[in-house]
Amino acid sequence: MPRHLLLRLEAPLMAFGGETIDNFGVIRDFPALSMITGLLANALGWRREETERHDRLQERLVMGARIERQGKRLQDNQNARLGAKDAGWTTWGRPEGRAGGAATYDSPHRRFRDYHADQSLLIALRLEPADEPPSLDDLAVALDHPARPLFIGRKPCLPSQRLFAGWQDAEDILDALQSVPLPAAQPEVRLQWPEGEGTLAGDRQLDLCDERHWRSGVHGGWRPVREGRLREAVQAEESAG
Template sequence: MPNHLIFRLYAPMASWGEAAVGETRPTATYPGRSAILGLIGAALGIRRDDDDGQHRLRKSLQVAVKQRSPGLLMRDYHTVQVPPSQSKVTHRTRREELAVPKELLNTILSSRDYRCDGVWSVAVRLTANAAWSLTELKSALERPRFLLYLGRKACPVAAPLVPTLVEASHWRQALDHPFESALDPQRTWLPLVGNEKKDKHLLRLPEQLIYVWEGEADALDGDTGTVESSETWDEPVNRRRWQFMARQEHRRTEFVEREG
């Protein structure tokens, strides 16, 4: 029986949110656990305010990512009108924020970071008490209940995810699995051709690739050499209140040999 579900992410723009300070909204170079769970939750139709559904999803899955290309960084500077801060006053919608008298509105400078033309492979495995099967998750990604986007609503996916069930002994074996093309083979467009040389030519893929996973440090391929471990705050605790907790993440950087 297959024990991993893999799929591939591509969009002209993606935003993998990191801790935000002030009016700056930075992005990581690859999707974290929260982003992946959010995407799968949207495919399943789990709403943000469904605390029980979000909890069951969080407890059901382990994830790993292969970054084939981080894409190019794009920074969007813009101005935003906001109402003054007032004790005991809560604005629940953007409409309510702008409903205050115009002379009271303040203007602030804000920036949002995006990754352009990045390509990532994602692998998912189930925990012992998973609430869904891999087959159910695959079906949800093929026919999602809600629109799928990569970090922000302005970043919808731009190519089929091609969710695939595979048998693998380690994360790396699953993440390195070649994808079948979901497109007309005559089209010389993007990232789902499943051919490293063609992908590299079309997407200008860098020589460096990154594997990121959770679990044990040797869970990638049984080797702990060159593995970097760190604490990251992307374990979702409450989606409504945007609360996250820390988890352990492992990472390995490798270089693809140049041709010739």
């Protein structure tokens, strides 16, 4: 039976980024495959320029999530007065300036960023093939002893507790998510998992664009996932069976 690594994502603020439209940074309900890839790569100490490593880790990653505690959404409105000679730091390793005519500097630079506040998620993941480095054990060690500070989606979103949450032997991702007891105060949870990794009564299939091409920095392609709800009574029946 395959072994799955469990992650618990919990923080005062988290951001599971979706498609950015103009200056609006929207979020999704569940973390993207690319986000978890980046989180693990950061823990391992990989550099952003190591694109082949990132692509391969993303290809091997099989993961699903369940919302342990539904938080609230809030939006941060960021305003900055920037002049023609002002430049900002970027992840590309070179300064970025403002473009446009003189009139564009009369107004502030505005951005809107959405966040999940006081939310908690459980992630179940495995790597295929399992015997290729890095292994699940390598990831577990890196999460407890990360090479760099870790964040959940955006740099201000620091974890409020240990990320590594243990191991779970299970037939597939849905089985792993179902096998962990539900929180006492949460009799029903929402789940998302890859197509082909189990089915749940009343679930639905969606197409999700959440895989990043790490060399170009853009997302592309679609992968099928399933979403559904797990109730305490159903979980108890399956555990007894």
